[in-house]
């Protein structure tokens with residue numbers, strides 16, 4: 473049974489449809505995510521080939537290895553496109569994120585001073601390969 477989800481930006485100019493399986497949500501507190509969101513990124517991911525987008529996405533090359541997709545009209549962060557077979561999708565842009573839990577926090581060394589993480593949360597000061605490539609059950 474395919475797990476297909478839809479989503480889009482704040483103004484509605486960009487919408488997307490993505491076929492799972494969806495990775496559990498990972499929060500990234502790196503300096504780039506902190507700046508583009510004003511806080512931190514919470515993203516799921518899905519196989520790149522199963523994502524179709526309607527509307528114009530503006531891409532920003534945030535590093536040599538990754539680019540970030542956002543709506544040029546309203547500025548909503550939508551995607552993080554980096555190495556690997558999956559496209560990261562900002563979880564808050566899903567129309568229905570039910571069933572997607574938060575698996576953990578990465579790059580906590582870069583987190584904002586106002587962010588308090590739960591003591592029992594899975595955290596990593598930098599990258600956590602096992603967390604970001606996790607496959608949902």
Ligand SMILES: [Zn+2]
Pocket residue numbers: 481482483484485486543544545546547548
């Ligand atoms: Zn928009």
Ligand SMILES: [Zn+2]
Pocket residue numbers: 500501502503504505506513579
């Ligand atoms: Zn990040």
